[in-house]
Amino acid sequence: MSNFPIERFKGLKTPFYYYNMALLERTLNEAVKHSSKYGFEIHYALKANVNTPILEMIKEKGLGADCVSGNEVKKALKIGFTPDHIAFAGVGKSDEEIFLGLEHDIFSFNCESGEEIKVINELAQQKGKKARVALRINPNVNANTHKYITTGLEENKFGINPWELEDVFELVKSCENIELIGIHFHIGSQITDLGVFKNLCSRVNHFNKWFMDRGMILPHINVGGGLGVDYHHPDDNPICDFETYFGIFNEFLELRPSQKLHFELGRALVGQCGSLISKVLYVKKGINTNFAILDAGMTELIRPALYQSYHRIDNLTSNSNDKLRYDVVGPICESSDCFGKALLLPETERGDLMAIRTTGAYGEVMASQYNLRDIVQAEYSE
Ligand SMILES: *Cc1c(COP(=O)(O)O)cnc(C)c1O
Numbered sequence: 581m582s583n584f585p586i587e588r589f590k591g592l593k594t595p596f597y598y599y600n601m602a603l604l605e606r607t608l609n610e611a612v613k614h615s616s617k618y619g620f621e622i623h624y625a626l627k628a629n630v631n632t633p634i635l636e637m638i639k640e641k642g643l644g645a646d647c648v649s650g651n652e653v654k655k656a657l658k659i660g661f662t663p664d665h666i667a668f669a670g671v672g673k674s675d676e677e678i679f680l681g682l683e684h685d686i687f688s689f690n691c692e693s694g695e696e697i698k699v700i701n702e703l704a705q706q707k708g709k710k711a712r713v714a715l716r717i718n719p720n721v722n723a724n725t726h727k728y729i730t731t732g733l734e735e736n737k738f739g740i741n742p743w744e745l746e747d748v749f750e751l752v753k754s755c756e757n758i759e760l761i762g763i764h765f766h767i768g769s770q771i772t773d774l775g776v777f778k779n780l781c782s783r784v785n786h787f788n789k790w791f792m793d794r795g796m797i798l799p800h801i802n803v804g805g806g807l808g809v810d811y812h813h814p815d816d817n818p819i820c821d822f823e824t825y826f827g828i829f830n831e832f833l834e835l836r837p838s839q840k841l842h843f844e845l846g847r848a849l850v851g852q853c854g855s856l857i858s859k860v861l862y863v864k865k866g867i868n869t870n871f872a873i874l875d876a877g878m879t880e881l882i883r884p885a886l887y888q889s890y891h892r893i894d895n896l897t898s899n900s901n902d903k904l905r906y907d908v909v910g911p912i913c914e915s916s917d918c919f920g921k922a923l924l925l926p927e928t929e930r931g932d933l934m935a936i937r938t939t940g941a942y943g944e945v946m947a948s949q950y951n952l953r954d955i956v957q958a959e960y961s962e
Contacts, residue, residue, distance in 0.1 A: 595876035625846030650677035704757035719783035723768030766804025781832035807848035854940025877910020900927035
């Protein structure tokens with residue numbers, strides 16, 4: 581099992597998120613090593629985790645930022661990401677958020693509809709600015725992932741559909757305060773079938789050619805994020821196979837020498853470095869299984885309740901050799917407040933510390949104060 585500082589944990593108030601900064605650093609080094617050899621640029625998707633020490637390390641490694649709200653843009657600027665490496669995506673940007681991006685001359689607005697383009701053009705005109713825009717195209721590629729985290733199908737709310745592209749392109753050309761710099765895709769999250777990215781490449785080639793046929797070589801192609809992590813074997817596979825992932829894009833994407841390829845990774849960079857550490861409050865005997873009731877619940881980690889997602893759970897302190905079945909649940913007044921059903925765990929008792937693994941991405945950022953609970957805190961490895 582990953583080396584957790586259990587003695588230190590015993591002195592801390594639970595629950596808390598624990599971040600292994602050495603693992604984060606190794607993960608970032610791998611990602612940068614395998615992307616930079618092709619000249620690819622990675623923007624970190626802030627929405628996965630916005631903790632300051634994590635963002636600072638990511639910035640130090642030279643990554644850019646991918647933001648989906650005005651406050652994320654502000655946070656990225658505060659950390660020191662430079663505006664020319666900040667992309668702003670999202671299907672519903674408010675006027676206030678667009679003004680913020682314009683004011684700081686960010687690298688790109690990733691636009692999702694004709695109406696949004698008109699609004700950005702108008703607001704840019706008011707400020708005497710020219711907005712750099714990439715069109716988010718819905719490529720209709722199935723990501724083979726959970727339906728709530730699939731975003732690249734025609735039935736999803738995201739992006740511009742292919743049959744609208746001609747009209748949107750005409751519109752962009754008529755907008756004096758917009759500079760079209762590229763196209764953008766993001767087809768979903770937690771994608772583990774890498775063949776999906778080959779399909780994405782062939783769709784991107786199609787759209788890239790579409791623009792070339794109309795006399796435009798777009799300087800920037802952005803293929804989004806979505807690379808999945810191994811939730812079942814965090815100790816065997818703590819770092820994603822970045823070599824294969826970036827290799828696929830190098831092999832299958834047809835770029836002109838002047839075109840730069842961008843990625844927006846979230847989960848693959850920060851997922852494995854985080855664990856939610858929680859104490860067992862009570863153990864109840866059930867009929868078919870026992871219940872281990874934790875002091876963490878869906879307020880600290882909502883993914884299992886929201887997406888039926890699996891997280892490995894380790895008992896960090898039990899010395900028992902007997903294994904029993906447990907439903908590991910939280911204290912919240914909702915039946916969906918359950919982290920795992922009928923899990924085989926060493927015999928567990930009140931006071932044991934549990935680690936809910938692979939929770940560095942979309943964990944702490946989604947925490948709430950439902951039931952008027954305290955907001956969960958973070959701890960970092962030395
Ligand atoms: C969420 C999101 C990402 C990051 O997704 P991951 O699955 O965490 O890599 C990238 N781009 C956009 C537009 C997003 O919405």
